[in-house]
Structure formats: structure tokens, C-alpha cells
Amino acid sequence: MRSNSITSYALVGAQLASAGWVWPSKHDAIEDLYSLQAGVIRHGFIDNVNPCSFNENTKGRQDAAAWVRTAYHDAATHDKEAGTGGLDASILFETDRPENPGTAFNDTFSFFSAHYNGDVQLADLIALGVVTATASCGGPKVPLRVGRVDATEAGRPGVPEPQQDLDTHKSIFAKAGFGTEDMIAMVACGHTLGGVHHEDFPNMNENGNAGETSRFEGNDNDHAFQFDNAVATQYLDGSSENPLVAGHNDTTNSDKRIFGADGNKTMKALSDPEKFKTMCADIFARMIDSVPAGVELTEPIESADLKPYITSLALNSNGTLDFAGRIRVRVTKGVTDRDPEDLAVRLAYTSRDGSKNGTIETTPERLKGGMSSGLFDEVFKWFNFETQIDASTGIKGFTIEMTVPSTGKASVFDNEGTGLYPVQDAILYQKKQSCMDTSTAQASDSFPFTLTAAVRKDQAEAAANMELAFRTPRQGIVIDKLEKKMFPLKKTDKKTPSDEYVLYELQMPLAKSSWSTSMNIVLGQGAGEKRVTRLVTNDLAGVACQPL
Numbered sequence: 001m002r003s004n005s006i007t008s009y010a011l012v013g014a015q016l017a018s019a020g021w022v023w024p025s026k027h028d029a030i031e032d033l034y035s036l037q038a039g040v041i042r043h044g045f046i047d048n049v050n051p052c053s054f055n056e057n058t059k060g061r062q063d064a065a066a067w068v069r070t071a072y073h074d075a076a077t078h079d080k081e082a083g084t085g086g087l088d089a090s091i092l093f094e095t096d097r098p099e100n101p102g103t104a105f106n107d108t109f110s111f112f113s114a115h116y117n118g119d120v121q122l123a124d125l126i127a128l129g130v131v132t133a134t135a136s137c138g139g140p141k142v143p144l145r146v147g148r149v150d151a152t153e154a155g156r157p158g159v160p161e162p163q164q165d166l167d168t169h170k171s172i173f174a175k176a177g178f179g180t181e182d183m184i185a186m187v188a189c190g191h192t193l194g195g196v197h198h199e200d201f202p203n204m205n206e207n208g209n210a211g212e213t214s215r216f217e218g219n220d221n222d223h224a225f226q227f228d229n230a231v232a233t234q235y236l237d238g239s240s241e242n243p244l245v246a247g248h249n250d251t252t253n254s255d256k257r258i259f260g261a262d263g264n265k266t267m268k269a270l271s272d273p274e275k276f277k278t279m280c281a282d283i284f285a286r287m288i289d290s291v292p293a294g295v296e297l298t299e300p301i302e303s304a305d306l307k308p309y310i311t312s313l314a315l316n317s318n319g320t321l322d323f324a325g326r327i328r329v330r331v332t333k334g335v336t337d338r339d340p341e342d343l344a345v346r347l348a349y350t351s352r353d354g355s356k357n358g359t360i361e362t363t364p365e366r367l368k369g370g371m372s373s374g375l376f377d378e379v380f381k382w383f384n385f386e387t388q389i390d391a392s393t394g395i396k397g398f399t400i401e402m403t404v405p406s407t408g409k410a411s412v413f414d415n416e417g418t419g420l421y422p423v424q425d426a427i428l429y430q431k432k433q434s435c436m437d438t439s440t441a442q443a444s445d446s447f448p449f450t451l452t453a454a455v456r457k458d459q460a461e462a463a464a465n466m467e468l469a470f471r472t473p474r475q476g477i478v479i480d481k482l483e484k485k486m487f488p489l490k491k492t493d494k495k496t497p498s499d500e501y502v503l504y505e506l507q508m509p510l511a512k513s514s515w516s517t518s519m520n521i522v523l524g525q526g527a528g529e530k531r532v533t534r535l536v537t538n539d540l541a542g543v544a545c546q547p548l
């Protein structure tokens with residue numbers, strides 16, 4: 001029987017095991033990196049570690065292994081009692097220490113730099129790196145909590161080295177909050193990927209050449225390029241080629257000493273493939289969640305069930321508001337029962353003062369099937385919208401209505417019970433009236449940059465600012481320094497096609513080092529602050545400003 005009843009989201013949500021993502025969230029950017037790995041809209045964070053095998057351009061480099069090792073070397077110097085160190089990206093400043101040999105760390109950061117901006121912390125990217133590398137190599141789902149805070153300088157030294165004795169290793173792990181079994185599991189789970197690079201440890205294999213790697217799980221690609229428990233089974237049956245187990249110099253056989261530290265109890269547990277997965281997911285989560293005191297991590301994130309993206313809310317030449325964007329709908333099999341080809345989505349919006357309602361139809365994205373995919377078989381379908389809104393009545397927010405055309409079943413989503421997906425129309429980003437002159441004729445170290453915003457007249461006394469994630473390159477450090485800097489916009493007396501809005505403008509030379517960075521537009525401050533977020537300067541590169 002056809003049903004046209006509207007179900008409340010609370011009921012539908014229970015069936016969908018919704019992750020409860022309230023939008024907007026300060027973690028939207030990292031949720032995007034986690035969820036949009038491939039497809040029509042993608043960030044491709046997984047690209048360097050997919051496939052899990054050796055990097056085609058760098059001999060002996062398994063990027064998935066480098067990402068996991070980077071996280072460990074960052075987390076290893078956590079002092080649990082003192083509440084210092086841990087996964088805070090301080091490793092960025094520690095790559096010249098003898099305890100951190102090799103190019104793995106800087107290679108990892110070079111890749112991460114493309115995803116690092118004012119909306120994500122580098123330490124969260126390192127944690128996401130562990131989750132992504134483990135998943136890409138066929139390993140378990142490592143829960144990802146976010147909210148880490150980046151260190152601004154090097155932390156204390158103390159990463160374990162293979163020539164140290166077992167007591168030293170036990171005390172290093174204990175200081176970071178890990179007992180003997182934890183230590184064994186963490187090392188074994190880490191050493192399922194990669195191996196020892198001859199140029200980093202030339203004394204371990206005098207016959208090896210630079211660029212060659214003695215892999216922890218030997219020459220069989222089925223093991224070395226898989227997050228599997230061969231590291232444990234090979235150790236237990238005596239067939240291990242792990243250079244830290246079977247190396248000719250027993251002094252550097254640290255894995256042998258560690259794996260045997262509890263009479264092989266933990267290694268025997270890890271020889272069960274299912275236990276290997278659960279134990280590795282647990283110990284990797286605890287490793288990446290080792291954070292300095294005062295840092296509060298979220299609950300493990302899941303891909304959002306529904307997520308809006310507003311690509312434009314701007315005053316147009318007719319004096320109305322262009323309102324455009326897209327809705328991302330999770331259609332993952334087994335998690336939702338949604339058929340991406342049997343879904344219709346529309347927005348029910350409420351005017352600024354709540355007195356007027358309207359609907360906005362969406363159209364399914366067709367390019368590449370209109371789908372994106374993430375880790376753990378997550379799949380999403382995109383629905384686009386583009387409309388005009390009366391500037392005098394404006395918009396306060398919307399709910400999302402989803403219908404299954406074949407059955408007529410309809411559901412309303414109200415942003416996890418908060419009532420609306422909120423939209424503010426007090427300050428608008430006038431992208432078409434914003435621009436950056438990148439022509440090569442500009443022989444200076446900056447580009448002329450113009451940012452225009454429309455501010456609602458009843459808000460026009462509040463200060464408007466551009467908050468820029470200013471980039472400064474640093475000598476010897478792969479990742480630029482990012483500092484949030486505020487630049488004021490000035491009210492103009494330029495005529496606008498609407499009585500509701502006045503134009504504000506910022507004209508400045510933008511340092512070339514910062515031509516491609518993230519920015520927000522901020523009106524007012526404190527509780528009443530309004531923001532247009534997740535904008536990027538590079539969208540304006542080479543673009544001319546248009547009159548309104």
C-alpha cells in the first residue's frame with residue numbers, strides 16, 4: 001500500500017543506526033576526508049596507500065607502513081602521568097633526531113600537506129592516516145576519534161630503538177600508558193606492514209642496498225602487502241624473516257625480545273586472525289588516542305547519514321539570493337535500506353523570521369553515477385539544488401524530506417532533532433565580486449586580492465572580518481605554519497540591487513605563500529557571531545571581480 005505519511009526523523013533514525021551527525025560541525029572537514037575517498041566528489045585521502053603495495057615512484061617505500069610508523073613515532077613519547085606528548089604532530093619538528101631515521105615521516109607529511117588547512121589539525125590527519133592505511137591494507141576498522149591539537153614545537157625525545165634492551169622498551173611503553181601485553185600487540189600490529197630500510201639501518205644487513213627493504217613478513221606479497229597476522233604466525237612457527245626477529249645481530253632483534261616478553265601468550269592470541277583484527281583495532285585506537293592532557297576527543301566518528309553542502313548563498317543582480325548546494329545521502333548497503341535509484345530529496349525551508357515556508361527541489365547528480373564512496377564500503381548519493389530566495393524574507397534553515405518514489409514512503413530529517421539545518425543570511429560571501437589577480441606580470445611577492453561580502457542592513461554595525469589560515473613556509477619543515485589571522489572588511493557605499501544588504505569589501509595584497517589556503521568570513525563576535533565557513537582562496541585565483 002502506498003503511504004504518504006511523513007515519518008519523524010527520530011523513528012527513521014533508529015532504523016538507520018544513524019551516526020547522529022549534527023550539521024554544521026567543527027569536524028565537517030575531517031568527516032569529508034574520511035567519507036569521500038572516491039567517486040564524483042572526492043578528496044582522495046586514501047590515494048597514496050591504495051593499493052597497499054610499494055609506491056611505484058620510490059623504491060622500497062610502502063606508504064601505508066610509513067603512515068603507521070609516523071603515527072607511532074609521534075605517539076611513542078606520550079607521558080601519561082605528566083599529560084604531555086602523544087599524537088600531537090610534534091614529530092614534524094623531530095625528523096632530524098637519530099631515533100627517527102629515514103624519509104618516511106617527511107614523505108608522509110608531503111602527502112598530508114594537500115589536505116592540511118585551517119579546518120583540520122595535522123594530528124587528526126595522522127590519526128586518519130592510521131585508520132585509512134589499516135583499512136586499505138585489508139585490516140580492521142580502527143575507531144577514529146577527532147579533536148587533536150597540533151604541537152607548535154618538538155616534544156621530548158624517547159622513541160624506542162632496536163638496539164635497546166627489553167627493560168628499556170617496557171619502561172618507554174609504560175610511561176606512555178601501555179603494559180607488556182599492549183606493547184607486544186602494538187609492535188606486532190605495526191610490524192605487519194613494511195620493514196627495515198637498508199639505508200636507514202645499514203648495519204642490520206650489510207648485503208642490502210639503499211632502496212631495498214627487508215620486510216617484516218618476508219618476500220611473499222600476499223602477507224607483506226596485507227594487514228594480516230603473518231607477523232605472529234611466522235614468529236611462532238620459526239619461519240619469520242623479520243629483520244628484528246631473525247637478524248644476524250641479536251642486539252637489534254628487538255621484536256624477538258618484545259614478542260617473547262610474556263612467554264608468547266599475546267603472540268599466540270594474535271595468531272588467531274579474528275583476534276588479531278580486534279586486538280589491532282583496539283591497540284591502534286589507544287595509540288592514536290594518546291593525547292596531551294586537556295585535549296578532548298570526540299566519540300568515534302561515523303560517516304554522516306545526511307550532510308548538506310552550501311556552495312552559494314549570495315545576493316544576485318536581481319536583488320534576490322542565489323541559494324545553491326547539494327545534499328549527501330548515505331546509501332550504504334547493510335547500514336541503510338536506501339536504493340540510490342529510488343530516492344527523491346527536497347528541502348523544506350523556513351524564512352528568516354520563521355513566518356514563511358517554501359520547498360526547494362533537488363536533482364540527482366548524474367556524473368559518475370552521482371555517487372561517492374568512503375572507507376568501510378560507505379556509499380553516498382548526491383542531490384543538487386539551485387534556487388532563488390526573496391532577500392527580504394531570507395532563510396533561517398531547512399529540513400530535508402526524502403521520498404521513496406516507488407512506495408511513496410516519506411521521511412523528514414531535522415538535523416538530529418535540532419529542528420533545522422541552520423542557514424544564516426546576515427553575511428553572504430559574494431564570490432562573483434571577489435577575485436585574485438595571479439597574472440605573472442605581478443612581479444612581487446603578493447597577489448592583489450579582493451573579498452566582497454553582503455551584510456544585512458540590520459547587522460551592518462557589527463564588524464566583518466576575513467579569518468585567513470595564513471601560510472608561512474618554514475626552513476627544513478615540510479608543512480607550512482598555519483596561523484589564523486583576521487583582516488577587516490570595510491563597509492562600501494556601492495549600490496546594491498536590494499534594500500536589505502550593504503556591500504563590504506577587503507582589498508589587500510595576499511602573500512604568494514598564502515595564495516592557496518582556507519578562509520572564513522565572520523560577522524560580529526561571541527554568541528551572536530555569524531560565519532560563512534570552509535571557503536578557499538584558490539577558488540579566486542586568476543578570476544576577475546564582476547560587478548553586482
Ligand code: HEM
Pocket residue numbers: 061062064065066068069072101102104160161162169186187189190191193194195196197198200201254258287
Ligand atoms: C620497541 C618498539 C619498536 C622498535 C624498536 C621498532 C623498530 C623499527 C625499525 C628499526 C624499523 C625500520 C625503520 C626504517 O627502516 O626506516 C621499523 C619500521 C616500522 N615500524 Fe617499528 N618499532 C617499534 C615499534 C613500532 C610500533 C608500536 C609501530 C606501530 C604501531 C611500528 C610501526 C612500524 C612500521 C609500520 C614500520 C615500517 C615502516 C616502513 O616500512 O617504512 N613500530 N620499526
